[in-house]
Amino acid sequence: MNEEQLHAMRHSLAHITAAAVKRLWPEAKFGVGPVVENGFYYDIDLGDNKISEQQFGKIEKTMHRIIAEAQDFERSTKPIDQAIAWAKENNQPYKEELLNDLKRSGTTVAKDLDADELGTITEGDAAINEVSFYTNGDFTDLCRGPHVATTKEVGAFKLLKIAGAYWRGNEKNAQMQRLYGVAFATQEELDTYIENLEQAKLRDHRKIGKELGLYTSSPLVGAGLPLFTPHGTVLRDIMTQYSNQLRQRHGFEKVWTPHITKKELYEASGHWAKFGDELFLVTSQETSDEFALKPMNCPHHTQIFASKPRSYRDMPVRFLETTTDYRDEKTGELGGLNRVRSLTQDDSHVFARPDQIEQEINNLLAAASELYSSIDMKLRVRLSYRDGSDAYLGEIDLWNTAQEQLKNAVIANKLDFYEEDGEAAFYGPKIDFMATDAIGREHQVATVQLDFVQPARFGLEYTDTEGNAQTPVMIHCALLGSVERFLSVFIEHTAGWFPFWVAPEQVRILTINDTVADYVKEIEAVLTDVVLMKPVKYNEIRFTRDDRNESLGKKIREATTLKIPVQLIVGSQDKEAQQVSVRTQAGEEKIALDQLSTYLQDL
């Protein structure tokens, strides 16, 4: 089924929903009923009568009856004044208001409402002459269409939720009830969607973050400024270590820059003119200095590049810095980790000769591919090119060869990709990475971005083989992107069951009774010596011991609630046999103590 068919189907379901509501509550007055992502809604005014989720069954039953009746969707038209009279007769004041607005000016209406909700037939810029209606059974609605042929052809649907909504989104207007449904071509798709929705609720990183104690917030510190507990900090550290190690392998070197800067730096880079009002401003009480909290790190890195002369032999110069940037997000937009004011970037910048672009992109793509495949997320990339407009800065030849090099690198890395003209930044083409999570949602994660503008603005240069000054190209790249946002995705992707190597608490020893204290020490000695080398190097085992005088059942329940991937159960028999019972999500098995290290390294 193509997008248009799906759209018609969902829109027809909005009509069927309204028809069902009208059968059940004939006094219902209707607003608009557009198609939205994965479904549709209809705004309904039932006066003091409130629809509850308990009534969804009744409404769905009536909808199924209408569907079973296989009613035709019939289109008709009326001159605008007759349409207004129709709305009045049928006691539909919202439709009447829409039609009156439409009569005055088609465009005004279109501004605050989805155009396809209106029965307008605009003819060029001329005045509105006629409006169209669609009728199925005894229900008629002002509508531009198109619809499916009969009510039978609407696939699988489910009413999802009911919420308050002001008429036309204005809180001065009447409050209506917005009844949402989801709809797909097949029952199977619907089931998957509903299941994923349930899954998404269970996987909500705010919920899991609290259950596993990964981060906290404090009203004294402020919204969007999460504080990471020891367990959450392990996640941050291991993932950024991984990201860093992947790039250090390709010659990236760590640098360090402060979090504030004089605004002159961003004036020089051009960011101040573009984003100056989105920055946090910092004032000195001791001097007249004015600073900004840095929202990105590239201008700082240009200053390190510029701190000594560079020759063609030194190129590329590759800097890496995991550092926290600050963006002045509105408080209402802040929730959990996906939108924060303190966002830590695993940032990096390459200063390269133009002939080195492809190799550098290659390295970065290999690093991104390795990272996301090791956490079982499929990557897809978008190549964003310039279009023919004059919105871009930099030599056209440089653009063309660079775009070609990007594509070559993507193909060489066997990445699933698509290309889009006109999506490049004004300063260079880029590659955006989309990662698909365990329940099928796609998230934008890493980016690799070329920059033909900033090096020139900061007067960066290197001397070529002839001793002439040349301007390098800059490549911006973050593999995780914002660490906080990455973690929100990662927590939901894994539902908190992190891969063994990154789990904050990897192993917990659970004693069956207190006769094994010595043996537990032996086990701890083994665990202390285990250092994982894949995928992150020098990753020591994080383990604890639960030797409380509690039942094993209780100990297992607690460890499982905390999603500790490996539970080592130890009783006197294990001690005698010099083994441990290893309990993981896959089940339980006995492992000899002298095999434990190898077992854990292979997990």
Place this chain on the structure above:
Amino acid sequence: MNEEQLHAMRHSLAHITAAAVKRLWPEAKFGVGPVVENGFYYDIDLGDNKISEQQFGKIEKTMHRIIAEAQDFERSTKPIDQAIAWAKENNQPYKEELLNDLKRSGTTVAKDLDADELGTITEGDAAINEVSFYTNGDFTDLCRGPHVATTKEVGAFKLLKIAGAYWRGNEKNAQMQRLYGVAFATQEELDTYIENLEQAKLRDHRKIGKELGLYTSSPLVGAGLPLFTPHGTVLRDIMTQYSNQLRQRHGFEKVWTPHITKKELYEASGHWAKFGDELFLVTSQETSDEFALKPMNCPHHTQIFASKPRSYRDMPVRFLETTTDYRDEKTGELGGLNRVRSLTQDDSHVFARPDQIEQEINNLLAAASELYSSIDMKLRVRLSYRDGSDAYLGEIDLWNTAQEQLKNAVIANKLDFYEEDGEAAFYGPKIDFMATDAIGREHQVATVQLDFVQPARFGLEYTDTEGNAQTPVMIHCALLGSVERFLSVFIEHTAGWFPFWVAPEQVRILTINDTVADYVKEIEAVLTDVVLMKPVKYNEIRFTRDDRNESLGKKIREATTLKIPVQLIVGSQDKEAQQVSVRTQAGEEKIALDQLSTYLQDL
């Protein structure tokens, strides 16, 4: 020689300096001539005649003549009006001004001038009656004394520098010349001091920082906000890793907190009232939120402690965070790394039961001792206790047992220590660490500080064995202190010849000719596998290769200028013998390739 004798000696030398200047330039007018650290100065007005360093020899010669004359220092007194008449007669307008001021009010003068420069004899709060003078040979000076008996008893001295100085520190006044000298009881002490001074100049971390390319600054970023290059970042990283590993061994866990906070956090902690005007203020342009850049991390850490219930069994809770704080230092005070606006702390906080203080302090002292001994710095600690005043908060019993526990821990760690009453913070006793560098200078580095106040202000608690809520004690500790300041000390202590394990570039392979390319690869393979485990774990070798077509001499010179501790010189004979010539500060020796790894690990 005690401090008072040394003071009298240096002050007598100030008089002898003035006497010598007067012999050479009889028109000289004198300001004041106080004792300063390690010596003295005298402010002199010679009109348009400027003393240069070239004339120091002549002045010193005259001083030695005066010394050889063994003149007595004779005290006399004059009524204040006679003293003023004396100054007028002798054409000493600065002395005249001082005496006139003194006549009006002794205290006004004392405010802007070192009191012992003045010949005042104040009798209680009564009016000035008489002033005292000291005469040696034909030179008489207004002076309170005391002095040595004769000019012979002045030890060893040297004139050090001449600098401009406004009369009474006010730039509206006449500019005088300030002639500095250094003086010690013995020639040996003076020689050591002069040598250390020369050493200190050579070791200046700003000079070495530039030579080794460790950090840079940018006027676009601002003063006191250094940017660290890859080499400087290695120093930061290895030292903070070391500091962290030393504490992680004792159960410290890393946490992460943002760099800004609502000022409410510091209002709650009490810092706002005390230091509110020393903070950088942050304003949101999107909301009305007001933030501060954090100047310390303890209040943030209390919020993580408070994020879940804690029982006596969970105590102590130990947090560790290497994070950057911001302090609004005046621009004039900023230079190099010892005073910066962005200071990174290797901070940590223990939340402990009162009975756990000693053990925790013990652990921290052991960590500090290990760290400083591994960089060859001798530690001395000061125990700062409360005195009998009521300037302190917290239970007196808690103070007494805590002070005892601090001392026990210091003794258990065999640390050189001294105790001072009245030097504690109002919220608890502390231990300050002083480290002595290679040229004998003492620097304040780490601190361990008890805090009986903040936990209560934030309502922190844990439940005791009976289920009752108790307030924990907080222990603040940073081993390096400010990483930037530590590095300034470390660079000067080592003169840039860092210990092998922390050197930014540890090894450079220098080829004698281009016949050894394959063998260099073999050597690189060996180096890639070397991972140092002491004193910092998982410390991979940082090496480079110089295979340019340049002379070996030039390659060695460059590597030595960069203070690379290990240079591996490789020629075809080495290839044949499967060895390398290892060049270090200790000399050159041949090492078999299969011994290289062990050799480096033992360095």
